[in-house]
Amino acid sequence: MIDVNKCTTCPVHNVGNLKKLGINMKNYDYVVALAGNPNTGKSTVFNNLTGLKQHTGNWPGKTVTRAEGGFEYNSSKFKLVDLPGTYSLLSTSTDEQVARDFILFGQPDVTVVVVDSTRLERNLNLVLQVLEITDRAVLCLNLMDEAKRNNIKIDERQLTKDLGIPVIPTEARQSVGMQDLINAIFEVASGKFVCKPYRINSKSIELSYAIDKLSQEVKQAFPDIPNATWVALRLLEGDQSIIEAVGTGELGNIKQVNTSLEEIKLKVESI
Amino acid sequence: MNRTNGHNNEAILSLANNLRWEIGENFHDKLMESIYANATTIAHKSVTTPIEKPTFSFDRALDRIVTSPVLGFPMMFLILAVIFWLTIEGANVPSAMLASLLIDTFHPILKDFSFTIGLPWWLGGVLIDGAYLAGAWVISVMLPPMAIFFPLFTLLEDFGYLPRVAFNMDNLYRKAGAHGKQALTMAMGFGCNAAGVVAARVIDSPRERIIAIITNNFSLCNGRWPTQILIATIFIGGAVPAHLAGLVSAGAVVGIAVLGIVFSLVVSWALSRTVLKGEASAFSLELPPYRPPRVLRTLYTSLIDRTLIVLWRAVIFAIPAGIVIWLVSNITVGGESVAEIFINWVDPVTLIIGLNGVIILAYIIAIPANEIVIPTILMLTVLVTSITGVGSGDGVMFELDSVTATEDILMAGGWTLLTGINLMLFSLLHNPCSTTIYTIYRETKSVKWTVVSTLLPVVMGIAVCFFVTQIWRLVVGN
Numbered sequence: 001m002i003d004v005n006k007c008t009t010c011p012v013h014n015v016g017n018l019k020k021l022g023i024n025m026k027n028y029d030y031v032v033a034l035a036g037n038p039n040t041g042k043s044t045v046f047n048n049l050t051g052l053k054q055h056t057g058n059w060p061g062k063t064v065t066r067a068e069g070g071f072e073y074n075s076s077k078f079k080l081v082d083l084p085g086t087y088s089l090l091s092t093s094t095d096e097q098v099a100r101d102f103i104l105f106g107q108p109d110v111t112v113v114v115v116d117s118t119r120l121e122r123n124l125n126l127v128l129q130v131l132e133i134t135d136r137a138v139l140c141l142n143l144m145d146e147a148k149r150n151n152i153k154i155d156e157r158q159l160t161k162d163l164g165i166p167v168i169p170t171e172a173r174q175s176v177g178m179q180d181l182i183n184a185i186f187e188v189a190s191g192k193f194v195c196k197p198y199r200i201n202s203k204s205i206e207l208s209y210a211i212d213k214l215s216q217e218v219k220q221a222f223p224d225i226p227n228a229t230w231v232a233l234r235l236l237e238g239d240q241s242i243i244e245a246v247g248t249g250e251l252g253n254i255k256q257v258n259t260s261l262e263e264i265k266l267k268v269e270s271i
Numbered sequence: 272m273n274r275t276n277g278h279n280n281e282a283i284l285s286l287a288n289n290l291r292w293e294i295g296e297n298f299h300d301k302l303m304e305s306i307y308a309n310a311t312t313i314a315h316k317s318v319t320t321p322i323e324k325p326t327f328s329f330d331r332a333l334d335r336i337v338t339s340p341v342l343g344f345p346m347m348f349l350i351l352a353v354i355f356w357l358t359i360e361g362a363n364v365p366s367a368m369l370a371s372l373l374i375d376t377f378h379p380i381l382k383d384f385s386f387t388i389g390l391p392w393w394l395g396g397v398l399i400d401g402a403y404l405a406g407a408w409v410i411s412v413m414l415p416p417m418a419i420f421f422p423l424f425t426l427l428e429d430f431g432y433l434p435r436v437a438f439n440m441d442n443l444y445r446k447a448g449a450h451g452k453q454a455l456t457m458a459m460g461f462g463c464n465a466a467g468v469v470a471a472r473v474i475d476s477p478r479e480r481i482i483a484i485i486t487n488n489f490s491l492c493n494g495r496w497p498t499q500i501l502i503a504t505i506f507i508g509g510a511v512p513a514h515l516a517g518l519v520s521a522g523a524v525v526g527i528a529v530l531g532i533v534f535s536l537v538v539s540w541a542l543s544r545t546v547l548k549g550e551a552s553a554f555s556l557e558l559p560p561y562r563p564p565r566v567l568r569t570l571y572t573s574l575i576d577r578t579l580i581v582l583w584r585a586v587i588f589a590i591p592a593g594i595v596i597w598l599v600s601n602i603t604v605g606g607e608s609v610a611e612i613f614i615n616w617v618d619p620v621t622l623i624i625g626l627n628g629v630i631i632l633a634y635i636i637a638i639p640a641n642e643i644v645i646p647t648i649l650m651l652t653v654l655v656t657s658i659t660g661v662g663s664g665d666g667v668m669f670e671l672d673s674v675t676a677t678e679d680i681l682m683a684g685g686w687t688l689l690t691g692i693n694l695m696l697f698s699l700l701h702n703p704c705s706t707t708i709y710t711i712y713r714e715t716k717s718v719k720w721t722v723v724s725t726l727l728p729v730v731m732g733i734a735v736c737f738f739v740t741q742i743w744r745l746v747v748g749n
Contacts, residue, residue: 039559084472090299118560120318124310146560151321158317173565198313202305207298210290217286221279235287236298243287246280 019072020051028070028079030189033103035130036114037123038085041142043067044172045114046082049182073182076190081108089129090237103133104227109189112181114140117147117154117169127163131197132230138184141169144177164196199229210236222251330560334435338558343439348525350432354423356521359500362415369411378404396601397594405593408646409585413497417578420496424462425573429564433458438558440532447536448543450479453486457535460490461528464703465710467492472714478549482539484711485724488703489535491528494585498645498698499524505678506691523695531699534731584706589643592636596647599636610651624733625693625740629684634697638705644698652684689743693736700732 034042046052050069067082083099103111111134115123120141130137141147141154156167166184170177187193202208215232218225225231231251234242245251291298337346381403385395427433436458441451452474460467464487471483491499500520507523508516543549599610607615614628621627633647681690702725703711712721 088303090303121310121314124314125306128306128309146562153319155317155319159313162313162316173562198309200306200309202301204294204301204305206294207301207305210294214283214287214290217283221283232287233302235284236291236294237302238291243284246283249280 020049028077030076030078030109031106032078032080032185032189033106033108033111034080034082034114035099035103035111035126036085036140036142037087037116037119037126040085040114040116040123041172042082042085042114045112045140045142045170045178045181046080048172048175048178050080071182073186076186078185078189081106086126088126089133100133103130104230108134109136110185111137112140112185113137114142114172117141117143118150118152120154128198128200131163131165132200132233133227135197135226136188136195137165137197138181138188139163139165139167140172140181141167142172144169145171145174163198166193166195218246221246225251333561334558337432337435338438343435347436347439348529350427351528352521352525354420354427355500355524356517357423358416358420358496359504359521359524360517361419362500365415365418366411369414370407373407373411374404378407393601397597401593401595401597402590403593405589405596405643405646406586409589409643410582412501412645413585414578414582416497416500417493417582418574420493421573421578422570425569426564426566429562429569431559431561434558443536444539447540448549449482449486449539450474450476453479453483453535453539456483456487457490457532460487460492462493464488464490464492464707468707468710468714476549478543478547481715481720482542482547484715485542485720485727486535486538488707488724488728489531489538489699491531491699492704492707494704495698496524499527499695501645502691502695502698503527505681506686506688509678510688527695527699530696534700538727538731585643589646592643592647595636596651599632600651614651623740624736625689625743626697626736627685627690630690630694630697634701638702648694649680652680652686689740689747693739696735696739697732700728700735702726702729 034046036042046067046069049071051071052067052069069080069082071078071080081102083102084096086096086099089096089100089103102108111130113127113130115127127137127139139159141156141159144154147154154169156169160167166188168177168181168184170181172178184193188195202211211229211232214235215228218231218235219228222228222231231242231246235246242251294301336342378399381399382395385399390398433455437452437454440454440457444453445451453471455473456467456470459470467487467490468484471480471487474480474483503520503523504516508520511519596610599613600608602609604612610632613632616628617631618628621631629648629651633644633651636647637644702708708721708725711724712718715721
């Protein structure tokens with residue numbers, strides 16, 4: 001059994017030297033998105049990594065817009081984007097759309113899904129949806145202190161195996177586990193850790209047939225996109241923006257859509 | 272990406288159409304079912320939960336009290352009342368200290384300095400009696416209450432109480448035909464209406480979102496708390512024995528805040544039955560666990576993010592307003608100042624609604640920021656009633672040593688308990704500040720709804736003040 005506490009105090013462990021960059025995020029190397037259910041502590045993780053003082057509050061729906069900040073680790077610069085909390089990526093409210101569009105079109109290098117460890121099963125619904133959209137993700141098992149308080153034990157190695165992405169237990173309010181989280185983000189961003197994300201397998205035969213068939217077609221038409229299954233799901237759902245993107249062939253150029261999304265950003269704090 | 276051609280894409284879309292028919296209508300449900308089933312499988316492999324549930328859960332016990340159908344609302348009012356009482360009682364002393372420092376000490380020094388360097392009287396007037404005093408007044412009157420109110424409110428928020436408020440309220444909003452989450456945006460509006468309007472994004476349906484935006488202004492924002500607190504202290508607190516004054520005035524402020532919630536429910540109800548017809552949509556509200564508030568961090572963020580930013584905004588707006596006040600009081604037409612002409616002109620009309628010309632002029636000057644209404648009112652009152660011995664000339668904003676002195680001035684200006692009540696009501700029901708109006712436009716992208724949100728509260732304010740005045744005069748006499 002390795003004593004984790006000794007590791008975090010060991011100088012070798014901290015060799016990367018985290019540098020909090022605040023809002024100074026010019027010339028970043030990687031874009032990291034923070035997604036998760038409402039009230040799981042995304043903004044607290046965000047503040048912890050960037051050194052910013054984004055207002056946090058113990059209630060769902062506090063962040064309705066994107067907040068951005070930066071940090072430097074192992075001489076790589078990361079731009080961190082705090083997305084509004086969402087239960088799912090399949091509905092149509094504005095806050096969910098901000099999150100979904102960013103993960104889909106913004107193509108972050110790493111998506112960190114922050115989950116409430118005391119409500120893992122319910123939170124996994126969003127994790128699975130995120131893993132349909134992106135290959136590169138890290139699961140942040142936040143609020144571990146509350147899980148411990150409730151005697152909930154989570155086998156994170158089993159979870160890593162099942163989900164195919166790094167799983168990091170944290171207590172962001174107490175800054176516990178942040179170093180491991182940063183390291184995991186770095187490893188996924190730099191390609192040291194190759195994710196093999198779990199993909200949803202459907203119980204319904206006609207559903208999985210339809211998804212397979214359609215996603216194959218999508219893959220053929222747009223070989224460069226990482227999330228053909230997700231596009232297929234959205235097409236089956238009848239999502240107008242995706243239907244349009246396919247119809248005009250714009251789906252192949254999704255990188256460009258990112259710039260127009262910048263306009264969604266709204267500065268609430270200046271009020 | 273020229274590998275793709277139009278024909279291919281059309282084929283994909285038609286395939287999608289066909290497949291959608293094959294799956295049938297409940298695609299979404301089937302998909303969600305699969306996702307849930309997958310999540311359950313994965314979670315069961317790695318999560319171990321204790322077999323026997325803990326016999327006592329603090330969270331559940333507390334929730335049973337604060338969200339109880341019987342105790343929920345009284346608890347809410349009690350918590351609000353305690354916060355206001357602490358704010359009112361705690362702010363008096365530091366306010367007086369700041370005022371004596373900034374106004375009694377620094378103002379004469381600056382004045383002397385301007386004489387020494389030979390500044391023309393009008394420039395000294397505009398800069399020192401106008402701009403400086405306005406800024407100093409706002410700081411001394413607003414900083415102490417905010418420095419007490421915001422940390423307390425933020426601690427409550429950090430602890431997890433706000434979702435419980437929403438939980439208590441959501442049923443009422445749903446019955447009013449609005450979205451239950453409007454309770455959350457309303458709670459947010461208690462801090463700042465502009466933030467509350469932005470927070471309405473959590474509401475999916477455009478109809479219910481517009482309702483939430485229009486009615487957000489009925490949440491008393493932090494710019495209006497000081498007005499409410501001061502007027503309540505003077506008129507409501509002044510009408511009861513001294514030892515009860517703090518409690519009763521805190522109660523009056525809570526009353527106005529609750530009245531605001533009632534108005535937001537009534538207006539939501541009216542809107543959803545007329546121009547914004549529709550069914551209330553369902554939603555789930557998660558009650559987060561209570562978390563021990565991090566006191567130091569909360570103090571830091573609420574002081575930096577809220578108090579100082581709001582204060583800075585108030586000062587920025589107060590300085591030009593101070594200049595305007597000085598100018599309208601010192602520019603004369605035919606022996607009377609512009610301010611006096613306006614006040615005498617609107618006075619007869621405004622008396623019908625139980626206000627006076629001074630209040631109306633103060634609200635016009637203070638459109639950019641609600642925070643400076645009270646200083647403007649005091650200054651203008653002194654001007655038209657020509658009280659001697661206070662202030663230091665026309666158009667000079669001043670701070671009074673005590674609430675009693677403020678009361679004397681207002682009484683001399685013909686103010687009664689009725690005027691005080693009406694001012695509190697009008698402060699609740701009038702147009703949003705310029706920032707909020709702009710935010711409403713940005714969020715709705717509609718001139719129509721922006722105008723509705725702006726004018727509706729003013730019309731209601733005038734109507735309410737009118738009825739209160741008429742009934743008061745019938746019952747109490749003049």
